[in-house]
Amino acid sequence: MATIHNAITTNSELRLCQGCGLAVSSTPIKENQDAYCPRCETQLYRGHRHSCSGDVALATVGLLLFIPVVLYPFLSIRLFGEYISATLLDGVFLLIDEGFVFVGFLVLFCGFLVPLAHCVCVITANLALKQNNTPLMRWSMYGIYHLKHWMMIDVYIVSIAICCFKLTDYSDLIFGLALPVLVVLQLVCLALVLRVSPRKYWQRLDEVQYLERTISKEVNPSELHDCPQCHLIQTHSEHCVRCHNKMKRTAKQSLQATWAYLIVATIALIPANVIPISILFTNGARLEDTIFSGVISLVDNDMLVIAIIIFIASIVVPVAKILGILYLLLCIHFKRTVFHRQRMMLFYIVKWIGKWSMVDLFVMSIMLTLVDRGQVLNFTPGFGAVAFGVVVVFTMFSADALDPRLIWKNHTHKHSTSTGDTFS
Known part of the structure; x- marks a missing residue:
């Protein structure tokens, strides 16, 4: 492992990890070889042609x-x-x-x-x-x-x-x-x-x-920042000098935005589960279903697999995502110094699972098209769908607003004391 000091001439010799912010010196890798951060294992480089x-x-x-x-x-x-x-x-x-x-x-x-x-x-x-x-x-x-x-x-x-x-x-x-x-x-x-x-x-x-594009040898790597979009390494500025994309929020701005989005999603989660999300008229009877009652109805109709999918996507995933982001925020606030890699893995899982909550809304749009309204069957959405849509959108916003580097802010591993490392 080689430590980077001030011998930086071009940004091609340095990579800042998008996950934990570690300064990593690049070494030649093979065409089909990927490179990962030695600290948090975030992918740094894809070596495919x-x-x-x-x-x-x-x-x-x-x-x-x-x-x-x-x-x-x-x-x-x-x-x-x-x-x-x-x-x-x-x-x-x-x-x-x-x-x-x-x-x-x-x-x-x-x-x-x-x-x-x-x-x-x-x-x-x-x-x-x-x-x-x-x-x-x-x-x-x-x-x-x-x-x-x-x-x-x-x-x-x-x-x-x-x-x-x-x-x-x-x-x-x-x-x-x-x-x-x-x-x-x-x-x-x-x-x-x-x-x-x-x-x-x-x-x-x-x-x-x-x-x-070059970096002055006098610049300390700890003072460098990379653009989240084009990955150009540069000294701190509000916008990237190359792609003009807004640079990462400050720690305070990131936490404030994440908390705001999370609070909105948590509030919207209550009407999303209480107000009917769909209304079905069949044989003259009006059947109003919340997310949970819809799952129970599927179980009663021997559609156990579908019930499990809807339960996980519409109930477990939104709640788990809110709790997961809340846990990460509390760990950052209380400056936890252990289990950083596990929390990083949780962060990526939370970001990935968020979109699967859209299953219920997609099902609703398809059912609305296929069920012949006005005859024996009549399907229409309920206002719980609006609240559920707010939950989906704002949980995704909250995950995007959270800077994962804050998870590693109090990291006490040996890598945190150096300004850089190498990846292979």
């Missing part, structure tokens, strides 16, 4: 796949001799027509607009490289960096499966062309998320512009 033409090809395929997704149904049911079809956008329009504009926009944003925008941003980023267009690169990388956590096609596919189980006793199911296309689209979007690195795109733009 990066092809911009491959990114463009995948993004173009993704855009083309949106055409059948919009035009063709992914699922149809035959109810009393009539065929009712559902496309991805049908549920959005019906939610808006029912007055649930916030829920409708949330479904549209996470299930359609984000993956569409991600594909567009990849294409415009490569266009920016060819045209040496820095402003276009800034907007493209901003979209790629900030939107990827809100991409939820995989959650939507799981929601379709849940609806199929729910409706199988009421009608015949017919799978449409858009369903396998959605699966392929999810794979394409996942490949783009794994392949596209804002840091590498910015480095290529610097090469096109013949820019060599």
Whole structure:
């Protein structure tokens, strides 16, 4: 292990870990080798061969796949001799027509607009490289960096499966062309998320512009900061000198924002579980279901697997995420000096599981499309759906606002006394 002192000439020789903030000196790694922080094990570098033409090809395929997704149904049911079809956008329009504009926009944003925008941003980023267009690169990388956590096609596919189980006793199911296309689209979007690195795109733009960004040898590594978006190492400033992205919040700002979002989500969790989230009219009877009563109803109808999925996604995940973030905040406040790596793992788990709470809202939009309202069956959302949508959004905001480096602020391991280390 080699310690970095003041012998820093370029940012290519130094990497600041995005997880714990440790200054790490880079060493040459093989093409297919990944590099991880020696302290918190956050991935620092992906050593795969990066092809911009491959990114463009995948993004173009993704855009083309949106055409059948919009035009063709992914699922149809035959109810009393009539065929009712559902496309991805049908549920959005019906939610808006029912007055649930916030829920409708949330479904549209996470299930359609984000993956569409991600594909567009990849294409415009490569266009920016060819045209040496820095402003276009800034907007493209901003979209790629900030939107990827809100991409939820995989959650939507799981929601379709849940609806199929729910409706199988009421009608015949017919799978449409858009369903396998959605699966392929999810794979394409996942490949783009794994392949596209804002840091590498910015480095290529610097090469096109013949820019060599250097750091003065007199600068102490402890005074350096890296941009969370393009990873450029620089002295402290409000905005990144390269991509103009806002730099990390101060510790006080991060904690204040996290607490604010968490409090809003906790308050909204009460009406989300008390007020009915869905209303079903069947055989002249009005059945109002909260999240919990809906789970019980699924169990009574021998849909145990679906009940477990809904229970975990809609009850366990939001509560666990709130408690997890609360635990991290309290550990930071009380300056805990042990189990930092375990808390770091908890932080990443909390960030990942947040999107799966959207299952209930996606199921609602699909059910609203497929159930023939006004006849024997009539399905409509309840106002608990709005509160639940607030819970989903603000728990994700709270996880994004929390700077993971604060978890390591009181780390007493030997690495915390050095200004740097090496990764292999």
